[in-house]
Amino acid sequence: MKHAIMMDVDTGIDDALAIMFAVKHPDVDVRAISCVSGNVGLDSVVENTLKILDVVDAPDIPVAGGAIRPLVEEPRSAAYVHGEDGLGNVNLPASSRRALPVHAVEMMRQVLTDSPEPITLVALAPLTNVALLLRTYPECAQKISRILFMGGSASVGNATAVAEFNIWHDPEAAHIVINSGVPLTMYGLDVFNTVGVDADEVDQLAAADNHVAQVLGGLLSFRVPGPEGEPDRAFSLIGDAGAVCALVADELMHSETLPVQVQLAAGASRGQTIVDRRVHVGEDTIHGTAGQWPTVKVVLSADVPKVLDLFLGTLGIARVAV
Template sequence: MPVHPIVLDVDTGTDDALAILYAVQHPDVDVRGISCVAGNASLEQVVANTHKVLDAASAPEIPVAAGAVKPLIERTRQEEAFHGEDGLGGIVLPGTERTPSRLTAVELLRQQIVDADTTVTLVGLAPQTNIAMLLTLHPEVADHLERILFMGGSAGTGNITAVAEFNVWQDPEAATCVIESGVPVTMYGLDVFTRLTVPQKHAERFAASDHPAQRLAGELLLRRGSRADGSQQEYVGQIGDAGALVYLTHPELFTTASHPTRVNLSGIGRGQTIVDRRTVAQDAAELGRDPWRTIEVVLDLDVTKAAQAFIDVMNAYAA
């Protein structure tokens, strides 16, 4: 299988951490750099979390850069309900000797994309502020991108509001910039995000492991089954953002379709990704004057096989 050279853009909370663990261990993924943005936690905390997760994974010296501290227009609205104030649900990890890159997130992304010896996939797992700034300030990166794969949005319901998913809701203007950039875009949204889960027996097995990465994966999965305020829920086991990486490495396990998509920027539906799944558009004339960008939307998956793909990579840490 071909290697996927990628750059990651993260706001490292519990599921970004699972995605990083998956990406750095998978033999067909080459992580060239990681940019950080405020979202699940403050920017400073996100950078620290990212370094600590890389330590747990015994990852090489992947450059990590700090980026936007707030959305383009909106005020910062940190998500603490499921990730906690520290982003990792209170999981205490050892200190780290890793230090952030001297480059900004946008500078690091540009460097790693433009200087690469092949086209690169930009995987966004956070509010897309850094990515929007990259595309605006350095439009030349478009020629060096294979595509942008982002976790966010939904073709159905939302989570932070009735219609909006958190990452897009946090910075809908940035998401609009990405979708309408002209770069091939794939949206891995709530339609599959909420369904890709790992059975509890594997989470408990990982949590009991002597390997730091496996143990962290197990603790993260178990922590995602309770709220950060301490109130318990039944085990959930969603791998969340990590599912976008599973899709990258195993697209055959997912069903996608190309649909015109736009982000709602106003009113009660602000932050909604409106995915036009109609076979016949009665407003075709208006759409001809103001066309929507068509993107690839992930709509369905083989849950059992996709979960096993994630489990196999976590198993490999102790192999």
């Protein structure tokens, strides 16, 4: 099955892996890539996106820069997780590709309008661009078959104890998207944190003769500073690429359709995706205080070995013995 998609990214390490996978997978047709401030600033996101398209010798895919900050709050970089350049300091050469001289929201509207069939929007970043699209051009919702987003969690957070970074970075945008009525699939931190490449295998990728493998190994080996007094560590997670794997291989994922809402109030829970996994009626319903929450297909776990086989195989890399 061919999947026509647009990608919305804040290209750090794992967005880069997702772009590489999407471009190389034979069943994915990447129509355009919109960029948003998130992991790093917008200029770096655009530059990184163009560089990664070069790595996989991608066709001429339209790229455009969008929002430079969240809807309400100031931007907050996650460069400490991705390196100052956003790509783990692998020092890729500058690209001769150029982003379109239009705002990403305008590009997204045009791509959707021109498409003869609905398109899947794969959103791997704070949802600012997507929210702006749906608010500025609400008619575009009819041309989006679904929004598959990497964000949120049904349990632990990373930006805070309960909030995942993409949602925490712009909770208002996430609230708009989740309540938009467009069919949604959430690939959350629960599964994101489980799909990682063994450290020895990462080392072998970095030392390979294959350029794509070398870049992949360099990205996966970036070391994140530990808490004070503790050593640096490499997460080696394929991250956002797992969400694109969920697009093409849903059978490798365990998902449930559940009510979801975003916490907007100030405080420790701001940016939390509240996922209602109850199997019985609660007191909030009995006493008439429950609101009507949108339902979302929530990916909760994955067949990790098979997902890694799919990811590496798509990039032309055979699994190595470790």
